[in-house]
Amino acid sequence: MKAVVCKAWGPPESLVIEDRPPLEAEPGKVVVSVKAASVKFSDTLLIQNKYQTKPALPFVPGSEVTGVLKSIGAGVEGWKVGDRVSAQTTYGGYAEEVIAEPDRLAAIPESIDFASATGLSSTYGTSYYALTDRGQLRAGETLLVLGAAGGVGLAAVEIGKVLGARVIACASSEEKLAVCRGHGADETINYVSEDMRARVKAITKGNGVDVIYDPVGGPYSELALRDMAWGGRHLVIGFTAGDIPRIPLNLPLIKGCSIVGVWIGAFAKRDPARHRAHAIELWKWFAEGKIKPHISGKYPLEKAADALNALAGRKVAGKVVLTTET
Numbered sequence: 001m002k003a004v005v006c007k008a009w010g011p012p013e014s015l016v017i018e019d020r021p022p023l024e025a026e027p028g029k030v031v032v033s034v035k036a037a038s039v040k041f042s043d044t045l046l047i048q049n050k051y052q053t054k055p056a057l058p059f060v061p062g063s064e065v066t067g068v069l070k071s072i073g074a075g076v077e078g079w080k081v082g083d084r085v086s087a088q089t090t091y092g093g094y095a096e097e098v099i100a101e102p103d104r105l106a107a108i109p110e111s112i113d114f115a116s117a118t119g120l121s122s123t124y125g126t127s128y129y130a131l132t133d134r135g136q137l138r139a140g141e142t143l144l145v146l147g148a149a150g151g152v153g154l155a156a157v158e159i160g161k162v163l164g165a166r167v168i169a170c171a172s173s174e175e176k177l178a179v180c181r182g183h184g185a186d187e188t189i190n191y192v193s194e195d196m197r198a199r200v201k202a203i204t205k206g207n208g209v210d211v212i213y214d215p216v217g218g219p220y221s222e223l224a225l226r227d228m229a230w231g232g233r234h235l236v237i238g239f240t241a242g243d244i245p246r247i248p249l250n251l252p253l254i255k256g257c258s259i260v261g262v263w264i265g266a267f268a269k270r271d272p273a274r275h276r277a278h279a280i281e282l283w284k285w286f287a288e289g290k291i292k293p294h295i296s297g298k299y300p301l302e303k304a305a306d307a308l309n310a311l312a313g314r315k316v317a318g319k320v321v322l323t324t325e326t
């Protein structure tokens with residue numbers, strides 16, 4: 001089977017394609033025949049040794065796949081060969097086959113294609129966990145989404161609307177903002193060409209926003225936090241801007257607001273049952289047409305570097321996936 005391998009820390013071009021022996025299911029585990037693998041911004045950091053987790057070299061990137069069960073190890077119950085699944089894998093996803101743990105699988109309904117399904121478990125799962133569990137977003141509140149055209153950002157826009165919030169989407173181009181409006185954003189802000197704070201004040205009539213969804217970091221975090229409503233929640237998702245902001249702690253003090261960390265990977269490992277319950281709810285929403293993943297591009301495994309560069313270069317709206325299907 002083919003796999004994309006990181007043998008040395010470096011840019012996407014340093015990845016290599018290898019032919020490896022077919023995988024066999026170990027006791028207590030399964031082998032998934034991969035149909036699609038999610039490409040994440042964190043993968044661009046991981047292969048350069050810039051992420052918070054440090055895998056040993058060599059390794060195969062990719063932490064979320066969809067496909068069908070190829071084989072099942074001894075002791076695994078509740079699954080059968082041929083089942084359509086989404087799997088959280090930590091590593092190994094950029095390949096034609098991957099070993100997974102059964103408690104990190106979710107069944108995929110027949111009505112959902114594999115590429116779209118890769119955007120649900122982690123991308124939509126991150127935003128669902130952030131907005132419901134961590135942010136406690138309520139109907140009628142105002143949600144500000146930074147990096148709203150990215151994978152998790154666009155998911156936050158859609159989920160915010162399903163939860164009944166008023167959604168303000170922020171992105172870096174008019175093309176990206178058009179995608180956000182197409183996925184339900186009530187208001188949009190181009191934070192490259194517009195004064196974000198002035199626009200937030202105008203949109204909220206000076207009341208500020210109740211929840212900030214922040215996968216961007218850099219200079220935008222503090223700007224957004226300064227327009228937080230009393231009792232608001234600033235959700236820290238990641239730092240695609242490259243810089244981890246240093247927030248003046250007088251801001252949460254005077255606004256009576258919270259800064260809340262969101263790490264879907266740790267949550268999925270610590271509470272797999274709740275993580276699966278979230279996934280089931282998201283599958284239901286997809287089937288009902290409440291959410292619809294936006295897939296910007298599908299790349300074969302051999303073009304993994306191109307997919308990662310498109311993501312790192314901010315050329316992507318929504319999700320990018322690797323696919324083994326022609």
